[in-house]
Amino acid sequence: MCTGVRLLSLSCLLALLLIIPLPESSAEFSESSVGISPDKAAHYIHAVIKANRTIYSQYLVDRLNEAVGLNATENWEQDKTLPLPVQFLLMSAEQVRSQEVGLDYKLMSLWPINENNGPATEIERDGLLSVMGNPDEPFNWIVKEGKRVLFNAIYSDRAVAKRCVSCHNAHAKSPNKNFKVGDVMGGILVQFPVARVAGPDDAEARYQVLPEVLADYIHAILEADRTIYTKHVVQRLETEKVSYASENWWENNCLLLPAQFLLNASDLVQSLRLGFDYRLISLWPVNPHNGAANEFERYGLESVAESPRKPYSGTTWVGRRPYFQAVYPDQAIASTCVSCHNAHPRSPKHNFKLNEVMGGIVVSIPLGQEVDLLALPGLDKNSDD
Ligand code: HEC
Ligand code: HEC
DSSP: OOHHHHHHHHHEEEEEETTTTOOOOOOOTTTOOOOOOOOHHHHHHHHHHHHHHHHIIIIIIIHHHHHHHOOOOHHHHHHBBBBBHHHHHHHHHHHHTTTTTTTTEEEEOOOOOOOOGSSHHHHHHHHHHHHOOOOOOEEEEEETTTEEEEEEEEEEEOSSSSSHHHHHHHOTTTTTOOOOOOEEEEEEEEEEEEEEEOOOOOOEEEEBBOOHHHHHHHHHHHHHHHHHHIIIIIIIHTTSOOOOOOTTHHHHBBBOOHHHHHHHHHHHHHHHSSOOOEEEOSSOOGGGGSSOOHHHHHHHHHHHHHHHOEEEEEEEEEEEEEEEEEEEEOOSSSSSHHHHHHOTOOOOOOOTTOOOEEEEEEEEEEOOOOOOGGGGGGOOTTOOO
């Protein structure tokens, strides 16, 4: 066993991630508005996409290739392999688009293997050039489309795993054969509609995203990646007897549980200290740590178990800071969800059925600045805190 070495390489990978920070948001909230600035919203959305992409590339594609020779290939269904990281992202974007929440994203490069992944417009090309030169700074712009105003942001896409580099450099159709680990290989374009705010100075239009809309975007990505991972990776590879999901995925050289995929990505997002977070919770948790943390979460779980069509949401306070929180239902979308939980010795419930609500995803978004509760009655609007 070389667990020590493997753990070391894990911490190195994590360290690598930590030294590629997201830039601080420059925009501030207006004191009167409840909305989130578009560039901050884009940071949150990108952080979720990137965390899932990183977990998939490092803990699945890289690790299983090295440990058991399980590859990621373009024809993953026929080959009984893992989908490519780009295919994982594109399937997820496709599912998010089908939800019609307004959010869209894609992967692009100035050296695309597939020419459809090249920049579609001049401004996309400019954006890719900009993040190549300045990888920690996203490139943002606004487009007016009829009545809709769309905010666009391109973030650099780095070679976060060894296989990114070895596969692209060896690919016959790759126009660049010299990628190195850590290089910017392309960009992720994130696009969503924004609403105009009438500010004190109307001459300069400002835009915002409502917190409930941003929570919907974040949840849509989480649900899409969770569905694709469960159906196209875990359930398929289990049926084909290629691999299986286990709590001890690291020692057993197998697949992470769907919950571990989500929770590991959530840890990565937390390490960026952007302020927002998300968790997977349940009224019947296998791991007591995933139980409802407070009354709000308990009501939320009860509410979505009864009416899964809409999230349970509200404003909560953590100390002096208000948060928008929303609990979304987490359903048994595949038979493997049900069979594993029902058979698990630590599960408090053994009669889950397919499509039943098994728990919830809770998304928390910080609102505005800290508020001095004691000073609320005579709130000084000119506070520059
Ligand atoms: C096993 C091979 C393989 C691995 C591993 C892989 N890629 Fe790719 N990548 C591809 C192929 C093939 C495409 C084109 C897919 C298509 O037809 O859309 C692609 C597409 C892309 C694109 C869109 C532009 C283009 O080249 O078409 C980017 C950006 C990209 N990959 C970056 C990465 C990064 C970053 C990683 C690691 C996180 C990675 N790739 C891992 C094979 C791979
Ligand atoms: C192979 C077993 C397995 C599969 C498959 C599986 N789970 Fe889990 N799930 C677990 C375990 C074990 C935990 C506890 C993980 C931890 O320690 O945090 C868990 C955690 C959860 C939680 C958080 C509450 C809790 O029980 O700790 C939810 C909700 C959940 N799973 C739902 C699902 C859904 C929905 C699916 C299918 C998309 C699924 N699970 C697939 C084993 C599994």
